[in-house]
Structure formats: C-alpha cells, structure tokens
Amino acid sequence: MPENATRKYKFSWDMLGDLKAGRPNLGPMMRLEVYRLMQYSFRDVIETRHGADEADRIFYEAGFLAGMEFYDNLIGPQEDINNFIKKLQSVLKEMGIGILRVEEADLDNGRITVTVSEDLDCSGLPDTGLELCTFDEGFISALLYGFTGKSFTVKEVDCWCTGDRTCRFAAHVNEA
Template identity: 30%
Template sequence: MYDLSDLVVERQKLGNVTDIKIFRVLRFMPYSIIGDGANGILYKNGKDLGRNLGLNGASEAVKFMHENRIGELEILQEDPYHLRVDECLSCAGLPESGKPLCHFEGGLLAGIIESVSGRAVDFREVKCWGLGNGTCEFKEFVR
C-alpha cells in the first residue's frame, strides 16, 4: 500500500521537492474540514506507513527521517522509548498553539518502532513547537 521504492515522480523540471509552506497548508487542511478528528487520521496514516517501510533498526530509522527531510531523529531511551525530533517537518518554527501538532510524525515513529521491535507501540508527543518547545519529543505510551 505504501511502497515508496516504486514511486515514480514525473516532474523533470521541478523534481520531487516542494516548499515547506505548501506542505504545511496541505498538512493542516484536514483540521478545517473535520477538526481535531484529523489527529487520529494523521496518526494512523503515519503508523501504517511506518510499519510498511521495511526498516531494519534504529540507524535506518534515523537515516530515513533525515534523508526524507522529516526531521533529525535521536533515540533518547529504549524500553520504554523516548525519541526526539529536531527540525520537525510539521511544526519547526511555528508559533505556540497550546497543543502538540505532530500526530503524523508520532504515528510514523510508532509504526517504524513496531516493525523493528516486533511489539505494539504507541507514542504521545510531550514536547512540540505547538507547546512552546523548540523540538519535538515522543514518549512511548505504556498501557
């Protein structure tokens, strides 16, 4: 469903990169249509993608996040996981909104960690530019 290796970008002059401002308009548009229900949809979509990337460890996750310009991932702790993402695609530089903004990235990381660890993982964002922080941090939600 999310096999990016076969994805062909047919843009000979413009390539496969777009301005982050345009990405953010598209990224936050669902909120104007369905409100905060977009959070769960973005998280689930990110998690589905992360599960299907076929990454084989933390170093591959760090590399994937960097090469795809999603953010600079650092694994602060394992079991339970605590991750930091600097220069986050969705929120870096945005003004404080009083709430976390990176539901897609949290889901993506949960899916990646699930596929690598072989166990169910979910994350809660505890730091975000939307919360007034200069970075994003995700802690594993232990049930």
C-alpha cells in the same frame, strides 16, 4: 466505512509515483510550506466535520499507515536496535523529515524516548500551547512495530507548538 462501500484509493507505495518520469525538470523536492498547506487544510476540514479528537485519531492512523509503508520500503529489517536507529536517523535526515535523537531506548522494558528536531510537521509553527504532531505519533508507532513486531503507544510530550524547540515522543509497549 460502510461494508459494501467501494474504495477509490487504497494506499500503496506505488501511489507515490515515478518521480523521475513525472517530474523530469522539477525533481522530487518542493517547498515545505506546500506540504504543510496540504496537511493543515486537511486537518482543518476534518476537524470541522469530525471534531479535534477524531481528527487526532485520523492523523494518528494515517501516520501509522505511512510509517508501516516507510519501514517496509525504506528501512527494512535491522539486526539490532542500534542499527535500526542509525538507519532511521540517516533516512529521516536524508529525506528532510527531521533530526532524530534518542534519549532512552530500553526495549527490555518496552520504553523508548526520542526527540525530533526541525520536525517536518511543526517546527516553526506558532505557539498554540497544544501538541500537534499526532501524525508523527502514529508514524513512530508503526516504525517501532515494524522493527519489534510489538504494538507501541506513542505520545508527544513536548512540541514546538507548546513552546519547545524540539518534539519529544514517549513510546511504551502495549501489554499483550
């Protein structure tokens, strides 16, 4: 972005709006297809204009931004890794984002492996043979940063789109 360019919509949690006031009849819920319609149409345009790799980077960054706001507004500081995971599992399930499970959580060595079943972004998508959830990668990276204060790289190693039934994310801490 050019240095002197004017921002029109810098993200803040307020931008999610007052749903009670704004949707007194329809409420906060909508069909998942609509979410995916928006996400994959965005992705299509971005990928067309900037290429698949850049689209992945943009989605990773967007996921990180969303994850930071999500952590600050819905998770908050937690006493230990167990409480952090419990809280995260609870909020992710409550909001219909996915079912989080932990395979490994070795903070001492900076390694965490989690799976997300019934993932908001990809569960049920056609088998393309390509991992799709780069937004989730950034999202999870931000959550780990929020909890530990350390930078993590998160990589999706299994995805519904590669024929798997659950998305597996491997995270490792970046050396300072």
